[in-house]
Amino acid sequence: MKNLSNKQRLFSSLMVLVLLTLGQNAQASSSFDSQATISFDVSGIGNGVTATSAYAPADASYSYIFTAPESVGAILPAAANAVALPSLGFGVAHTFAVNGYASAGSFTSQHVGWYQLDFLNESAQDQQITLTVNYTLQAFTQGDANTDVILDFWDTFSPQLGNAFFNNGMLNVTSYDPALAIAGDKRFVTYSFNLAQGASRSFFTDVTINGNLQPAAVPLPAAVWSFLAGLMGILGAKKRKKIPVKFA
Amino acid sequence: MRVTNKLGWTTAGWLFWLPIAFAHGPQPMPLQNVPIPKVLGTLGELPVNFLPTDGRDPIVVDKQKAIALGKALFWDVNVGSDGMACGSCHFHAGADNRVKNQMNPGLKGTTATAETFERLPSSIDSGGPNYTLKTTDFPTFRFNDPLNKASGVSFATDDVVSSSGTFSGNFTGVSKFTGEQDQCARSADPIFHVDGTGTRRVEPRNAPTVVNAIFNHRNFWDGRANNTYNGVSPWGDRDPDAGVWVKTGARSAAKQKLRLENASLASLAMGPALSDVEMSCVARKWPNIGRKLLLRQPLQGQKVHHQDSVLGALSLSTPGSLKPGLNTTYKNMIMGAFNPKFWSFSSTGPFGAPAGQEPYNQMEANFSMFFGIALQLYQGTLVSDQAPIDLTPRDPITHLPTWEGMGKTQAEIDSLNNGLATFTNNHCNLCHSGPALTTAAITLNSTLVDGTLNAFYGSDLSIPYGPDGLGPDAGAYAAGISPHVSVVTRNTTVGGIKLMDLGFANTGVADPAADPGLGALDDFGNPLSYSDQYVQYLLGNYSNVKDKVVKSVRSCDFLVEIAKNVTTTNLVTFTIPNGIQADGAREGVLKNQDCINDFALKGNIPTIAAANASLTSAPLKLGVAKKATFKIPGLRNIELTGPYMHNGSMSTLEQVLEFYSRKGNNDNPDRHTLVSNIALANAPEQRADLLALLKSFTDERVRYEKAPFDHPEIKVPNGHTGDHISVTAGNPLSAELATEEFLVIPPVGANGSHAPLLPFESYLQAP
Secondary structure (H helix, E strand, O other), X not given: OOOOOHHHHHHHHHHHHHHHHHHOOEEOOEEEXXXXXXXXXXXXXXXXXXXXXXXEEOOHHHOEEEEOOOOEEEEEEOHHHHOOEOOOOOOOOEEEEEEEEEEEOOEEEEEEEEEEEEEEEOOOOOEEEEEEEEEEEEEEEEOOEEEEEEEEXXXXXXXXXXXXXXXXOEEEEEEOOOOEEEOOOOOEEEEEEEEOOOOEEEEEEEEXXXXXXXXXXXXXXXXXXHHHHHHHHHHHXXXXXXXXXXXX | OOOEOOOOOEHHHHHHHHHHHOOOOOOOOOOOOOOOOOOEEEEOOEEEOOOHHHOOOOOEOOHHHHHHHHHHHHHOHHHOOOOOOXXXXXXXXXXXXXXXXXXXXXXXXOOOOXXXXXXXXXXXXXXXXXXXOEHHHOOOOEEEEOOEEEEEEEEOOOOEEOOEOOOOOEXXXXXXXXXXXXXXXXXXXXXXXXXXXXXXXXXXXXXXXXXXHHHOOOEOOOOOEOOOEOOOOOOHHHXXXXXXXEEEEOOEEEEEOEEEEOOHHHHHHOOHHHOOOOOOOEOOOHHHHHHHHOOOOOOOOOEEOOOOOOOHHHEOOEOOEOEEOEXXXXXXXXXXXXXHHHOXXXXXXOOOOOOOOOOOOHHHHOHHHHHHHHHHHHHOOOOOOOXXXXXXXXXXOOOOEOOOOOOOOHHHHHHHHHHHHHHHHOOHXXXXXXXXXXXXXXXXXXXXXXXXXXXXXXXXOOEEOOOOOOOOOOXXXXXOOOOOOOOEEEEEEOOEEEEEEOOEEOOOOOOHHHOOEOOOEOOOOOEOOHHHHHHHHHHOOHHHOOOHHHHHOOHHHOOOOOEOOOOOOOOOOEOOOOOEEEOOOOOOOOOOOXXXXXXHHHOEEEOHHHHHHHHHHOHHHHOEEOOOXXXXXXXXXXXXXXXXXXXXXXXXXXXXXXXXXOOOOOOXXXXXXXXXXXXXXXXXXXXXXXXXXXXXXXXXXXXXXXXXXXXXXXXXXXXXXXXXXXXXXXXXXXXXXXXXXXXXXXXXXXXXXXXXXXXHHHHOEOO
């Protein structure tokens, strides 16, 4: 095999550099940071009525992180949300949060947290109870990212009482039950119900956070292209000058 | 006793005189203040409301937002796999005026040349992929004397002038945020290529205008866009697996059957976006399109005019600075427009998953339904009701146009009046009927002749609904239009009296072997034709009746009866000796109200036994005209929507009138006999006046793209670098594909464009 001249070696090295650069386009970064902060209030609790609130991470089958091959980044549910809290207390805020970042590839995630309220009427009479779910939904994204924060409010009698769906700055709140009142600022809902003597009733608030990260490949800046083109042009011009000599 | 029908003709007289003496019938009426056919339906077998005005818990919670979504989707080139939007073939008065790379070899046909490009009339070296059409290429089916069929065919081809679409390829994936192109394995097409370098494929049928298509009972040239929309495919009730996903609880969702009637444009929308000729790579599914689009800005790379009549408020543009995209995402638009039960299920799970990717969510799974309904609602706004035919004052009694006070000279008024008389005398009006100028507008036409509604239409709401609602002397009846939606009629063809689908006709445009039209089968092997299904109904094979509307067909509205309450016998009509029964007796609900014909005499059908016996003894009685039968197009804006006919074989209206003057190109058994009675060959003045009338159907808002016909910017593939002899390989999509040329249609706001749209002929290359 013929030895390469120094100039040829320089040219080859530059070509390898160019090809490597072309093969690994720069990546933009994408990220999201989402959370729902929930607290419950009740009124109308008389003597003999017990009310408890609890949080638990959803069954494993409800949550997932899908990572495309050769992705760079991570999706991170808040560590605290992995811990079940058998008694949240009323008026106490609890935050369910997920964030993620990526610089290459594609990530999709879904994380679900379950809140439960249990009422038991052991008093001697029916009780009219008003339940309030306070919630604040936040979602921030950067780059090619999208996230939903979703809150489903339901109970064993009504599989759908209310739904709050927050995406890209848009909050869509739906009430499926006339007893469910949505507050004007759409930041909390109230639900009034009658709990008969001796009866129990449970309410559920499911919080889902979806994440999507797919940072776009960013083409090389024009300046890099013109530098490389110019460099190769100079090398090419020098090489062409030698040709007549070679064949002279 | 001589029995007469509502038209005042004896039965014998009806048949004999129909072609010659009926110089009346439905008239070109105004489209102003007519009702858009109301969408009705069921979800999971229970009645469902469509719009908020229909009642509680509707499918669409905000109609205006759904229209905005529909307009964005219609024009967004990201919907296609390689840059094709719906609007890419419907950007010029709702149709397509491109002239380069618009040839299909006739792939709908069974002819020997169905997959082979042939030359065109202009020269030996013409036609094929990437060819630029010339004025001298039209018509593509021609006679030595264009006014005389007996003069002999001088040129014929089964090649079709249509619209170029996608390169296609095998679909592998999409990006959720950026990039116009899907990931597909692409290579040169064996048919659409120039010297081995792939070109974009071209549709097998001419792209018809979408303007006023909302009134068609079924859409596509062959009617395969079912009147009933099932949420996922064009096939309505024919698709046994169709269904949409409904959230039934916080942790549950179920697939439910959707049936929306009068939603043919939603059915239509299910087709092109997955077609590997029109917009899509092979094996792409609706949830894939949802995954590609939902998180994106609508019209991501297309400028939107700040004065866009629908999208202006969402645009990022300001006066003097037009910007691409809308200030929202498709997901947010769907959240605003549709009932949350179709998208708010927070989990994945039951909706399936593409191989190697994350599972679909509910919004992706139902994306087809959002797309279909939004497209129908947007196209429902594309009603052109300000043409001269709409704006003319009308006679207070006959409601015929007077053309007065419109700045027209007496000579122009005389010409228009003569044109209208010519239109009627030559029975153009018996197919091009009613305000939409087509009998395919079945629901609209039936509504306007229903006097029980006590309603009025027209610019000043002066035209009452009722028997005279489409023209004096119960003119509607002459076209088979009755107050009841009856989708089959019976009329005469070259091959005898046959059942035919109302709103469809074979006029002999081409060799029937070149395209079966309505004579084809659907994806499940069922006939597209309503008439075929009606025969199955008559035979008692009820399970073969796939479209429920066929069970409502009323024999007393047929133009020529199928059964008659007399004791004589003949070869084409069932009579008492054969065995007949009153129509509706099978269901126990007589179909004997408001009949076009006398119910006692003609409101009959054969018994099941008689119908089955006739299959061998008198097969003509159940004859069906369906082959090479196509949807009758409306005539509005026809000046701007060339090329004409399902195969794009004519470039000018003069050529169309010559075609009718010579009574069609091809005499075949299913050709309608009305064409045989056109007497225009020796009447150049009448042809000129008819042309003037046709031009009175053009709405200036369409011509100048004013609201609602304004639109975002769109970059339309317009052939390839080079010509039909040589192209340049090296398309960024694949080295095997040709590099492209584009037509950039600038964004237009509500006030329209200064430059008018021109007839198709103007864009053709001079010889």
